[in-house]
Amino acid sequence: MEPRWKGKGSEAKALADPMSKLVAQLQSSLIQTNTCGLLSGCSVLVAVETEHADLFSHSCFGQPILTAEKDKHWFQLGMEEAFYLCHFLKCLKIVGEDNCPKDDGELWHYMKSRKATFPTFYMAYSHFRKKNWVVRSGLQYGVDFIAYRHHPSLVHSEYAVLVLSEGDDDTNGRLRLWSDVHCTIRLCGSVAKTLLVLSIKKNQCSVFPLCLESYTVVERTITRWSPKQNREDCQ
Amino acid sequence: MEPRWKGKGSEAKALADPMSKLVAQLQSSLIQTNTCGLLSGCSVLVAVETEHADLFSHSCFGQPILTAEKDKHWFQLGMEEAFYLCHFLKCLKIVGEDNCPKDDGELWHYMKSRKATFPTFYMAYSHFRKKNWVVRSGLQYGVDFIAYRHHPSLVHSEYAVLVLSEGDDDTNGRLRLWSDVHCTIRLCGSVAKTLLVLSIKKNQCSVFPLCLESYTVVERTITRWSPKQNREDCQ
Structure with missing residues (x-):
């Protein structure tokens, strides 16, 4: 997009x-x-x-x-x-x-x-900010953050961001049910944003500031696959 | 609505x-x-x-x-x-x-x-059908069912339905995170449906057909509370 x-x-x-x-x-x-x-x-x-x-x-x-x-x-x-x-x-x-x-x-x-989610949310927030993306709360779209290429007065946000914490007992996470996945993708589509899921894998060390080092962030965009638009004869 | x-x-x-x-x-x-x-x-x-x-x-x-x-x-x-x-x-x-x-x-x-969700989904389905509502899959809206007052060719669906199972270890359920609640309500609003949550409380007895008796279904609609539309001077 x-x-x-x-x-x-x-x-x-x-x-x-x-x-x-x-x-x-x-x-x-x-x-x-x-x-x-x-x-x-x-x-x-x-x-x-x-x-x-x-x-x-x-x-x-x-x-x-x-x-x-x-x-x-x-x-x-x-x-x-x-x-x-x-x-x-x-x-x-x-x-x-x-x-x-x-x-x-x-x-x-x-x-x-x-x-409790501050460590993973901070890692997601700083991940975007270090790349000079603007990050705002995703409250009104039911996601964790929304990300803008520049100032929100100049450009619409491009990504609706969900932050998932990998590895630990992530029973509180989003997208664990298909109905949630469908709901989120449908909403993102209707507000012209791409769903971006950040999986944060925490470092073994939990002592500050070492815990901030060498964590990994995996970015995945999730979009709807439409059979109609993906038939062989449409390509 | x-x-x-x-x-x-x-x-x-x-x-x-x-x-x-x-x-x-x-x-x-x-x-x-x-x-x-x-x-x-x-x-x-x-x-x-x-x-x-x-x-x-x-x-x-x-x-x-x-x-x-x-x-x-x-x-x-x-x-x-x-x-x-x-x-x-x-x-x-x-x-x-x-x-x-x-x-x-x-x-x-x-x-x-x-x-695994068949018992609660059947209770939700039959709850609507017994009241002569038409029930279809809610897949495309990321909910469990959608409910119509009559045939879908005559009327738009009025309710987006989520089925929650009360009492047991409902770690798989929807609406456990605020972001999920916001996402679902926002989507329902944009497709002009009311979010209806059916909480199914299972009977102690799990033997068929006794398990179908005396279960309770609690209906709750969830809508967005807008401060702007609910100020004292607007009433």
Whole structure:
């Protein structure tokens, strides 16, 4: 499936400002301003000046929070986003509710304790982000993530992503019943997305940060096979 | 949601020939002709004369099979359909691949051995049929059944049905993950069906035919709650 750009000029705009550049801009800006995020439940809240707010929006990190403050802009980051900025891009410090800075290991354990699927979801999230894909929640389509080639204002998302954890007792996983497979593929088709299944095989070692190394991610797209469109005489 | 009739006059047609009448016609015709079905894998095959073929079609049992025979019409019945005609309507005899007639108990055990979900699926199927709803496979929508108020040529299906088995170790069930719930509801919405979940609570007794008695079926419809449409000032 070809990317579906939103209107004229969107593709050129995306080419002129590749996502790698926008993320690098956010990264250096956060480092320069020594920006700090506040851990709050399953989110991290970040307050930035007006000039930096656009960088969050353009690089698609977090959701803006509406407040009455004039010069401060608040962003709410999901756990995967926050950990990526903190651990991989090394541009965000995070303090706990007790106002003490948390190191990466403490954060990892905290986030894992709040959400059992955090390790595999983080691996999936960072897998996409490292390839400069934009990742958003797949809540409204009943999947784990949706992936965009560039900013959602310029292009429709191309992939509906399900994250499966391979190897361990994956009784909670999706796509274990044919009816679920059919349901998911039919929905993806009707919203013009390709179903992409990421199978994450965890490392034997469960100690942070070693557990992040040498895990494997297998990408599989699943599409409907239509007998009508695949007959010999149609080729 | 109101029933969506297919074109003008369909509702009147359905009222003139209620499903209960069409099924009764099939039933008495099959009894008179002493019709026999042939067990073949997970299906039952039935051959009928031209004049009786319409009764199968009108009452929505089985799928017609195209053959070169002129005066014989073949129908392929699913296991739930066949067992309903045989055990509940008592109008179809079934012989095995060894050409020996099977009694209801033998059939029950055979069908259960071919498909572990047969008992709960049969309870769901018969639950609808007894209320004169037409039931078809939900394969293309990723659900277990779809239910029609009358013949599919007259009306669009209203319910997408998932059958859940309550009580026992239901690790294979649907809707155990929020993402699955979201996916299913979103799909049902896009094809204008209401998601109907049938929870079947099995009887303690597992011996046929006692296991068919006193099971309970709980019907639940699941719809999306939209905050926008449910604000106080919108009411």
